[in-house]
Amino acid sequence: MKISAFISSMLLLTASQVSMANGPPVNPASKAPHVIDLAEANKLVTLPLHCVETAYPYKTGVVLASAADLQEPSVLHPIFYGCFDWHSAVHGYWSMVSLLRQFPQLTQSAEIKTVLQRNLTAEKVAQEVDFFSKAINASFERTYGWAWLLKLSDELHAWQDPMAKELAANLQPLADIIVTRYINFLPRLLYPVRVGEHTNTAFGLSFAYDYAVNRNHIQLQQLITQRAKDYFLQDKNCPINWEPSGYDFISPCLEEIGLMQRILPQEQFLPWLNRFMPELASPAYQLAVGKVSDRTDGKLVHLDGLNFSRAWNLYALARQYPQYNHLRNVADQHMAHSYPNLIGDSYEGGHWLGSFAIQALNSAKP
Helix, strand or coil, X not given: CCCCCCCCCCCCCCHHHXXXXXXXXXXXXXXXXXXXXXXXXXXXXXXXXXXXXXXXXXXXCCCCCCHHHCCCHHHHCCCCCCCCCHHHHHHHHXXXXXXXXXXXXXXXXXXXXXXXXXXXCHHHHHHHHHHHHCHHHCCCCCCHHHHHXXXXXXXXXXXXXXXXXXXXXXXXXXXXXXXXXXXXXXXXXXXXXXXXCCXXXXXXXXXXXXXXXXXXXXXXXXXXXXXXXXXXXXXXXXXXXXXXXXXXXXXXXXXXXHHHHHHCCHHHHHHHHHHHCHHHHCCCCXXXXXXXXXXXXXXXXXXXXXXXXXXXXXXXXXXXXXXXXXXXXXXXXXXXXXXXXXXXXXXXXXXXXXXXXXXXXXXXXX
16 A cells, blocks of 8 residues: 655655654654645545455455355445455545545545445445344444444435435445444443453444434433443543553553543543543643554554554543643644554555544544
């Protein structure tokens, strides 16, 4: 995955810097943009546009009930068969929709619309629904892919475009079955999953909560609110010094903050935050970036994603609560460290990291 002259304002990485991968933190933070403009959007959108219809390599997450389940990924998942795996394909589509919604004048807008209309059809959604409807697939993509599917649906509903209205309607049956999955699963999940990868409960609930609020799905909103309180309300002194684990692409501590910020009113959230991570209140607070030793390794490159996901939670906290505005600097440092690595990235990172960068930049908006 290569993008020529990815960010014109950046200093080019030398060959020695590339070989060092993630050595000392990159300074200054101005090496990464703080907002998405049209130029950045045109560069970022090439990542998902390249991969959503790239069938291989592909990592399947299918449980086989019989030999009949040994089928091409594009047969099992006629929409989300690209970008290496199902969930990355979903947030690849989200990336295209998010950028095109913000910048209708994208250079490749016509091509993007063609891809969306070719794939987000009622017929293909029905095949995706059929896959999810099988009992053996009840836990497929739980809850990471579920969360991104609802985020894609939410983005389509928010896009004021006649084409988007049709695409949102097409996708709705799959969104509905994902909502049902959440409603059936959360009462049975007695303990939260606190890892820094796909199954993290706080992450899985955050985008789903946004969908529930924006789509006025009261049952899902109330269920997520209650289960988040059950899981996290009594937490104290999150050990962020334990982070990151070697394969993390999300921060267990900061994702929990992001979820509780959503569900708690200010008078409850701020005291909770002061118990959970009191060190964040210090204007001198620092958090070391995650470092990647080998970007061709699909697991090790997760740490670039960690930097983006940390940034989006820190930006969101600073945006809503001015007393935490100093955390923007910490977020900027994380962005500055990993954003330049989208230049010339291998497919191991290129098939998904752009989505994380877009989410972080969207969260950085005032």
